[in-house]
Amino acid sequence: MKCKVFKINPQNESDELELNQFLESVELKQIFASVVSENGHFWSVLAFYEDEKQSAAKIEKPSGFISPLTDKPLVSQIDKPEKIEKPAPEPIVLTAEQENDFNALKKWRNDRAAQDGLAPYMIAHNESLVQIAALLVKSPADLLQIKGFGEKRAQKYGDEILKILGREARDE
Numbered sequence: 001m002k003c004k005v006f007k008i009n010p011q012n013e014s015d016e017l018e019l020n021q022f023l024e025s026v027e028l029k030q031i032f033a034s035v036v037s038e039n040g041h042f043w044s045v046l047a048f049y050e051d052e053k054q055s056a057a058k059i060e061k062p063s064g065f066i067s068p069l070t071d072k073p074l075v076s077q078i079d080k081p082e083k084i085e086k087p088a089p090e091p092i093v094l095t096a097e098q099e100n101d102f103n104a105l106k107k108w109r110n111d112r113a114a115q116d117g118l119a120p121y122m123i124a125h126n127e128s129l130v131q132i133a134a135l136l137v138k139s140p141a142d143l144l145q146i147k148g149f150g151e152k153r154a155q156k157y158g159d160e161i162l163k164i165l166g167r168e169a170r171d172e
Contacts, residue, residue, distance in 0.1 A: 001029055001048055001049070001050060002048070002049055002050070002051065003046065003047070003048050003049075004022065004046075004047050004049065005044065005045070005046050005047075006018070006019050006022075006043075006044075006045040006046075006047070007042055007043070007044060007045075008042055008043035008044075008045055009042045010041065010042065010043070019045060022047070023047070026047075026049040026050060026051065027049060027050040027051075028047060028048075028049050029048045029049055029050065030047075030048040031045065031046065031047045031048070032045070032046045033045045033046070092130050092131065092134050094130065094133060094134055098133045098134055099133070101132075101133040101164075101165055102129055102130055102132075102133035104164050104165075105124075105129040105132060105133060105161065105164055105165075106126070106129055108160065108161075108164050109123045109124050109129065112157075112160070123157065124148060124149075124153075124157070125148050127147065127148070128146050128147060128148040128149060131146045131147060132146055132161060132165075133165075137161070137162070137165065137167070138162075138167055139158070139162070140154045140155060140158025140159065140162070141154070143157075143158050143161065
């Protein structure tokens with residue numbers, strides 16, 4: 001990305017024409033403008049751009065900068081692409097037994113957090129506890145498949161979690 005500065009004198013129409021010709025020849029990324037009062041008033045315009053204008057870029061008139069000479073928009077702007085929203089993941093539905101496991105894990109997590117002086121989410125997020133309750137976790141290594149559980153967390157809390165779930169820890 002490149003940058004170019006323009007000094008626009010409202011009394012000099014050629015300054016505005018120079019800016020418009022420049023903007024037509026480049027792909028505009030961002031523009032800033034301000035009125036400066038130094039030995040008379042002028043506009044200072046800072047344009048960030050790419051060398052060649054892409055033909056696919058959609059240009060539209062701005063909602064801001066108006067020329068003091070012509071009362072017309074001073075520059076063009078490029079439309080920003082629309083934000084693409086991802087669909088929400090399907091919620092995990094727990095059986096009654098899994099719900100009991102989840103509640104037991106939540107109680108353990110809250111007690112452990114208080115004991116260690118940590119916020120509960122630093123031990124495990126609710127989403128992680130739901131996944132642990134829903135999946136058949138048999139070893140600390142199985143915890144590595146749970147979002148939010150890396151090797152350290154699995155080693156540190158794995159045996160306690162398996163004890164709560166009533167499963168014996170075993171290495172695979």
